[in-house]
Amino acid sequence: MDLPVKQIQPQNIEQWLPARHKPLLISGPCSAESREQVLTTAAQLQATGLVSAFRAGVWKPRTRPSSFEGHGKTALEWLKEVKETYGFPLAVEVATPAHVEACLEAGIDILWVGARTSVNPFSVQELAEALRGVDIPVMVKNPLNPDLALWMGVLERFYMSGITKLAAIHRGFNTYEKSRFRNEPLWNIPIELKSSFPELPLICDPSHIAGKRNLIAEVARQALLLDMNGLMIESHHMPSEALTDAAQQLKPVDLQTIFSKLTVPESAEDNPCFELEILRKRIDEFDNQLIGILSKRMHVVEEIARLKSDCKMTILQVRRWNTIIRTRMEMGKEKGLDEKFLKNLLDLIHKESIDLQSRIMK
Ligand code: PEP
Ligand code: MN
Numbered sequence: 001m002d003l004p005v006k007q008i009q010p011q012n013i014e015q016w017l018p019a020r021h022k023p024l025l026i027s028g029p030c031s032a033e034s035r036e037q038v039l040t041t042a043a044q045l046q047a048t049g050l051v052s053a054f055r056a057g058v059w060k061p062r063t064r065p066s067s068f069e070g071h072g073k074t075a076l077e078w079l080k081e082v083k084e085t086y087g088f089p090l091a092v093e094v095a096t097p098a099h100v101e102a103c104l105e106a107g108i109d110i111l112w113v114g115a116r117t118s119v120n121p122f123s124v125q126e127l128a129e130a131l132r133g134v135d136i137p138v139m140v141k142n143p144l145n146p147d148l149a150l151w152m153g154v155l156e157r158f159y160m161s162g163i164t165k166l167a168a169i170h171r172g173f174n175t176y177e178k179s180r181f182r183n184e185p186l187w188n189i190p191i192e193l194k195s196s197f198p199e200l201p202l203i204c205d206p207s208h209i210a211g212k213r214n215l216i217a218e219v220a221r222q223a224l225l226l227d228m229n230g231l232m233i234e235s236h237h238m239p240s241e242a243l244t245d246a247a248q249q250l251k252p253v254d255l256q257t258i259f260s261k262l263t264v265p266e267s268a269e270d271n272p273c274f275e276l277e278i279l280r281k282r283i284d285e286f287d288n289q290l291i292g293i294l295s296k297r298m299h300v301v302e303e304i305a306r307l308k309s310d311c312k313m314t315i316l317q318v319r320r321w322n323t324i325i326r327t328r329m330e331m332g333k334e335k336g337l338d339e340k341f342l343k344n345l346l347d348l349i350h351k352e353s354i355d356l357q358s359r360i361m362k
Contacts, residue, residue, distance in 0.1 A: 010159070011166075019052050020049070025230065029057075031070055034078075048255060054091065058070050076092070093114045096126070101130065115208075124154050131163060134162075146189055167203055170202060172208055173189070181219075206219035305360035315361065324346070
């Protein structure tokens with residue numbers, strides 16, 4: 001897939017959001033609930049010395065219409081006070097051109113697009129049009145569903161409107177899998193985004209991935225190990241009283257505890273390390289062997305297909321396949337391979353084998 005998103009040249013995040021502390025942290029409540037709440041939370045965040053920007057939801061996208069939907073423009077006035085008092089740059093979620101207009105008027109510094117808006121190209125295009133010619137940073141949360149191209153499309157739409165201060169926010173994905181997390185991290189998706197587009201700043205939102213306070217540290221640590229550029233974590237001076245996302249917000253002092261144990265690993269790219277190079281050479285060699293073996297296996301599949309065709313046999317022979325799965329899973333267990341990983345790999349190989357036989361036997 002050759003997506004034009006590869007042409008995006010976003011600005012380095014340090015140029016528009018310098019980190020006051022490493023790792024870069026954007027924090028603040030899920031929703032701005034009252035003047036007192038935002039000012040007290042901001043004061044406590046200021047005391048931690050960790051925070052580079054203050055976030056708050058002002059218009060809240062809620063599942064049910066009777067829920068608290070934010071205080072809108074009134075809340076923007078409270079946020080202005082946060083900025084005047086504590087000097088934090090302000091980040092607010094926008095979902096409509098009217099939100100954009102209100103934020104620009106209020107002097108909001110950074111806009112972000114939420115996961116429920118990222119799924120809709122019409123809404124995104126309207127936002128992008130509203131921002132044409134405006135020099136403001138935009139952070140794009142991944143869409144609710146695990147669709148990398150859709151996420152890239154949102155980034156592209158803003159870039160094509162002239163936004164160069166761009167970042168992506170990984171906040172996890174809605175899946176029907178049973179999980180410890182509120183939203184599955186599916187780390188391979190942000191990794192793919194990063195590898196197709198290494199210059200794009202990528203921020204992790206452990207709050208919305210975790211959904212619970214006690215999982216936030218674990219998710220944050222993993223994000224840093226994957227070389228992400230910063231974290232967005234929700235905080236509230238009284239989390240249990242929060243009107244939205246009460247289970248996942250942290251008291252600023254708890255944020256401090258988490259950060260005291262969080263180290264920023266050095267990027268393996270900029271850190272030449274002899275041992276690492278040796279291990280990588282071994283990986284290169286094993287991959288070479290793996291691909292060679294897969295190719296040989298497929299050649300045998302081709303011969304089998306011809307034979308089955310001559311003997312007028314079916315491609316699929318369930319008993320044989322079940323035996324393969326059972327014996328290979330036993331082998332894998334002996335060798336200490338993860339069960340789910342091996343089953344996925346075998347299924348993938350089997351699918352390719354059936355596709356190949358089908359092409360030949362046609
Ligand atoms: C939020 O940041 O409070 C929010 C609504 O997030 P998301 O769009 O990731 O659900
Ligand atoms: Mn939230």
